[in-house]
Amino acid sequence: MKEKVSIIVFSGDMDRVMAAFIIATGAIAYDMEVSMFFTFWGLQALKKRVRTGKSFMGKILGIFLKDIGGIGPSRMNFGGLGRIMFKKMMKKKNVMSLEELRKIAIESGVKMVACQMSMDVMEISKEDLIEGVEVGGVGSFLAEARESQFSLFI
């Protein structure tokens, strides 16, 4: 039986989501089993480039929610400039983009779970998310975490 890793992706910052995917794909390379739980702002890492929200407040929130290509770094975003700068600096050093890392994560069998409660509160539907994502509650995280070698909250 393989060793397991569980990662909660709470943050929607480009740099933190990147750290999450690098640890996840790294653990796969080390022949571990990986589960990622996307909650709150982290849902942006699974969102298609669509406008979400049904109620008035949900639609307002939806204006601010990005997809994985649109999220900016936790520091020095400067209205989107930092995002572009970091993408360029990463490309120059041959570091994979978030889209590529996510693709590899999915293809290599990382279990991706979107948090049902966050989706309800933020009015994000399953159709707003990319393919290959399960929807689950805190129970699905706990079931994985108690079998995991280590768990991280990012």
Next chain:
Amino acid sequence: MKEKVSIIVFSGDMDRVMAAFIIATGAIAYDMEVSMFFTFWGLQALKKRVRTGKSFMGKILGIFLKDIGGIGPSRMNFGGLGRIMFKKMMKKKNVMSLEELRKIAIESGVKMVACQMSMDVMEISKEDLIEGVEVGGVGSFLAEARESQFSLFI
């Protein structure tokens, strides 16, 4: 013997504190034992609605420290508007408030420890905190974490 979970609540953001309490109460529902360590900004989740601080700087800091009902989300707070919006959206979806989640956590036996050093530095006294909270150092976290199935830093 029950499986254990340890959670450090460093952040004082409404959304992160919510994630902490949802994991904590979820773990209790899964028949696990839970310890929460509140440090730095996380102390706001245990603070009564009182003004803290003794020295000049402590009093200035005290102006900015909220109680669990006053803390705002890590993103889109917009001077308190985001806090009100998220509370409304949560209520609409029948998600419990932070106050309710904390109450359930305490009643169901979650061990709540406030960090002594943070309290000293930020000039928060035991009287400033709600009932049912222990005060301890990093040692009380470590003692729990080394017996825990997993530990999170939130």
Next chain:
Amino acid sequence: MKEKVSIIVFSGDMDRVMAAFIIATGAIAYDMEVSMFFTFWGLQALKKRVRTGKSFMGKILGIFLKDIGGIGPSRMNFGGLGRIMFKKMMKKKNVMSLEELRKIAIESGVKMVACQMSMDVMEISKEDLIEGVEVGGVGSFLAEARESQFSLFI
């Protein structure tokens, strides 16, 4: 064989770096073995007070990167004022400074690893970092984490 703890220091905030070092030195006092992995903004905790960067963008980034004495708290920094205030409040309560905590961590055998990829992207060279630091990839974190009693992402 000693119990192990692994800590990823992603954040470069004064207060979060402090939490990381307090847990690390606390675990050493409890006779555990500790590994710290500094990545992204966390590299500031290992940086000398030098200007980093080679390319145009790297140099711009370098203007904003501080050393361990220059980083500010995650909240209430107020353009550096918060940093000074917290330092004073910590000193008054006889809490060690970050520099002192780091010194103790190194002297007591905490393994300090700087993330190669972050250094490449942010154009920070090994010469920009203090003595006693190893450089490694996600693999060196994973190798430690799978043997650790618990792992934290800070």
